[in-house]
Amino acid sequence: MRTVAETGSTNADMLALAAAGAPEGSWLRAERQTAGRGRQGKAWSSPIGNVYASTLVRVRADDPPAASLALVCAVALADTIGTLGCPTVTIKWPNDLLLDNAKLAGILLERHGDAIVAGFGVNLSSHPSIEGRQTASLAGRLWVHSAAELFEHLVADFATWLETWHRDGLPPVIARWERQAHAPGTPLIANLSDGTSVAGKYDGLASDGALRLRLADGTTRVIHAADVFLV
Numbered sequence: 001m002r003t004v005a006e007t008g009s010t011n012a013d014m015l016a017l018a019a020a021g022a023p024e025g026s027w028l029r030a031e032r033q034t035a036g037r038g039r040q041g042k043a044w045s046s047p048i049g050n051v052y053a054s055t056l057v058r059v060r061a062d063d064p065p066a067a068s069l070a071l072v073c074a075v076a077l078a079d080t081i082g083t084l085g086c087p088t089v090t091i092k093w094p095n096d097l098l099l100d101n102a103k104l105a106g107i108l109l110e111r112h113g114d115a116i117v118a119g120f121g122v123n124l125s126s127h128p129s130i131e132g133r134q135t136a137s138l139a140g141r142l143w144v145h146s147a148a149e150l151f152e153h154l155v156a157d158f159a160t161w162l163e164t165w166h167r168d169g170l171p172p173v174i175a176r177w178e179r180q181a182h183a184p185g186t187p188l189i190a191n192l193s194d195g196t197s198v199a200g201k202y203d204g205l206a207s208d209g210a211l212r213l214r215l216a217d218g219t220t221r222v223i224h225a226a227d228v229f230l231v
């Protein structure tokens with residue numbers, strides 16, 4: 001566990017450490033980032049006061065699909081935030097944390113061989129704007145006030161859920177995820193990478209962690225990758 005005052009991107013740094021042989025369980029936190037990375041090539045604005053941290057997972061042959069680590073990250077962070085005083089956050093597939101439907105935290109998974117880097121950005125004291133999204137922060141809602149304290153809890157909660165994922169597979173992770181996700185029947189729009197969109201109602205997760213959408217014609221569409229919005 002290492003904290004630096006400033007870096008470009010903790011994900012970029014952790015990917016470099018992974019390539020140099022760093023072990024699973026390594027963590028890097030920065031007090032601010034100058035080139036924070038978000039999903040789909042977007043920037044992640046990273047002023048001082050929020051949490052920016054990345055960890056490394058080495059996937060093993062008998063692990064669940066690597067993409068399902070997104071759910072592991074989401075439940076770990078939901079546990080952390082809940083324990084620290086804000087149990088009302090909801091998870092939006094696969095791993096955004098929302099407060100009153102506004103984005104509170106984002107998680108970015110990046111892969112290099114058997115190494116998956118999971119980067120957490122948590123709006124603890126401010127909520128920089130993201131184009132097309134409402135954002136929120138945890139300011140005034142937790143009994144810890146520093147990014148360092150939240151980070152310590154996150155490290156512990158992530159270790160617990162990662163061990164569960166390696167040992168017991170996806171079912172307990174999915175069960176926990178579904179308890180804190182948007183309610184079944186919630187209208188969602190999934191923007192796919194080919195530029196098309198699918199509208200439907202949330203119908204739980206598939207056994208591999210993919211999103212199930214019930215379409216207007218009564219059929220179910222299983223989505224493995226998309227940018228998902230609450231309607």
Ligand SMILES: O=C(O)CCCC[C@@H]1SC[C@@H]2NC(=O)N[C@@H]21
Pocket residue numbers: 008009010011012033035036037038039040042044051052053054105106107108118119120121122
């Ligand atoms: O777009 C998203 O929702 C994901 C945002 C992930 C941001 C975090 S901050 C720590 C880590 N380092 C980065 O450059 N990105 C992730």
